[in-house]
Amino acid sequence: MNPQIGKYLIGFGLLILIVGLIIFFFGEKLSWMGKLPGDIIINKPNLKIYFPVATMILLSLGINLIIWLIRKFF
Known part of the structure; x- marks a missing residue:
């Protein structure tokens, strides 16, 4: 098994x-x-219908910022 997968799983677990x-x-x-x-x-x-448009845009921007920072510094 690829050890890189283990690193991704550990990172994902820490994120959760x-x-x-x-x-x-x-x-x-x-x-x-x-x-x-x-x-x-x-x-x-x-x-009852709920479309969290603004919330999803805000979360998307935050996640993209985190990913950009990780790629820039690692």
Whole structure:
């Protein structure tokens, strides 16, 4: 088996751990996530549709910044 796969799995596991710790300790301070002005919410009787457009754009920009920083410095 390729040892590079093991490195990726360890990195992915650490990333999940870090995200879990952030949510556990700072979850109440992140309550604005999913309630941004660009998120679309449709409420009708017996139907609720939620499109988190602005939240996904913000997360995408953050993840791309992290990936760019990792590639630049490693």
